[in-house]
Amino acid sequence: MTTIQPTAPRDTxxxxxLGCTGLAREIRARAASGAAELAESGTTPGLAVVVATDDESSAWYVRSIARAAGKAGIDCRTVDLGAGAEPERIRATLERLSADESVHGIxxxxxxxxxxxFEDLASAIDPRKDVDGANPVSLGNLAAGLPAHPPATAAAVLTLLDHHEIELAGRNCVVVGRSNVVGKPVAQLMLQRDATVTICHRYTPDLTAFTPDADVLVVAVGKPGLITDKHVREDAIVVDVGTTPTADGGLLGDVDPSVRVAGLTPVPGGVGPVTTALLLEHTVQSAIRAAREARHRAGSPPRTGSEQR
Ligand SMILES: Nc1nc(=O)c2c([nH]1)NC[C@@H]1CN(c3ccc(C(=O)N[C@@H](CCC(=O)O)C(=O)O)cc3)C=[N+]21
Structure with a gap:
């Protein structure tokens, strides 16, 4: 008879x-100082949040955006159309906000x-106001290496990795999840950083055929406990994008708490707060650009030769 040996506990x-302390605050401060500068020339950055869901994670995010925007001097407007809103109504709302000069981010x-x-409706967001990279034009520009705002969550993953000085060039990156909001754009951003990128999703029969190859693993699925020790090497870096609310008001990531790796982003306190901060920063950047374009239209002096391209 064979006895089953318990696997040795990993060295913890x-x-x-890989938390966001300091980082999220720094980004929020940058957004606030940009907003303060704009205020001097009479512009208040405006962010419109369009809601057609009663999803709890979304509701939390919307409240968090409104709170943080207020503190940063951004005028945040929540347009709640209700969970059963007709697609035509959502589209008309996005078109109206796209045409509204006081709105710089949607x-x-x-x-x-x-x-x-989502893709159909997001095409109604003016790409210049597309601060969460939702319009397929933004995703296409991102894939082509042209300027575009990546979705705030995708940008947060890369910003957090940079903050902790995790190298991506030449490394194996595995992304679990292929949503347009996270998985696909994260994969594009990692590709731009010269990583070898694999994308797994719900039709991947066995995640363990791919995830143990990951030097850097990004999980954006929304299934608590999906990733366990058997999925990852001990020397891997893991970014947990999942935020599933629990009945008692807590929050669960996609990575099982028992997982031991070289580095792990916590939930809460990891990607989430950086996401909110970057959304504000994208909005301020968009408002700065709109103000600059308005000055040019008003007929400012022509640019000097060295500035022309
Ligand atoms: N178009 C779109 N883009 C999104 O980025 C998007 C979305 N739709 N729909 C909803 C989800 C959810 N989401 C979160 C962002 C931050 C936190 C966050 O900051 N959470 C805190 C803590 C929350 C708590 O303590 O309850 C943290 O992780 O530390 C959570 C959830 C973005 N989402």
């Missing part, structure tokens, strides 16, 4: 918690009511 001494919250397709 040098696991790094975010359409996911999930959407059944029957509404």
């Amino acid at each position: 001494t040098d696991m790094r918690e 975010i359409l919250q996911t999930p959407l009511p059944t029957g509404a397709r």
Whole structure:
């Protein structure tokens, strides 16, 4: 008779918690100082948050955006159309906000009511105001290496990795999840950084065929406990994008708490707060650009030769 040997517990001494303390605050401060500068010339950055869901994670995010925007001097307007809103109504709202000069950033919250397709509706967001990279034009520009705002969550993943000085060039990166809001744009951003990128999703029969190859693993699925020790090497860096609310008001990531790796982003306190901060920063950047374009239209002096391209 064979006895089953318990697997040796992994050494937990040098696991790094890759948190966002300091980083999110720094980005929010940058957004606030940009907003303050704009205020001197009479512009208040405006952010419109369009909601057509009663999803709890989304509701939390919307409140958090409104709170942080207020503190940063950004005028945040939540347009709640209700969970059963018709796609035509959502589209008309996005078109109206796209034409509204006091609005510099627009975010359409996911999930959407059944029957509404995110990609279809997001095409109604003016790409210049697309601060959450939702318009397929933004995703296309991103894939082509042209300027575009990436979705704030995708940008947060890269910003957090940079903050902790995680190298991506030449490394194996595995992304679990292929949403247009996270998985696909994260993969594009990692590709731009010269990583070898694999994308796994719900039709991947066995994640363990791919995830143990990851030097850097990004998980954006929304299934608590999906990733366990068997999925990752001990020397891997893991970014947990999942935020599933629990009945008692807590928040669960996609990575099982028992997982021991070289570095793990915590939930809460990891990607989430950086996401909110970057959304504000994208909005301020968009407002700065709009103000600059308005000055040019008003007939400012022509640019000097060295500035022309
Ligand atoms: N178009 C679109 N873009 C999104 O980026 C998007 C969306 N729709 N729909 C909803 C989800 C959810 N989401 C979160 C962002 C930050 C936190 C966050 O900051 N959470 C805190 C803590 C929350 C708590 O303590 O309850 C943290 O992780 O530390 C959570 C969730 C963005 N989403």
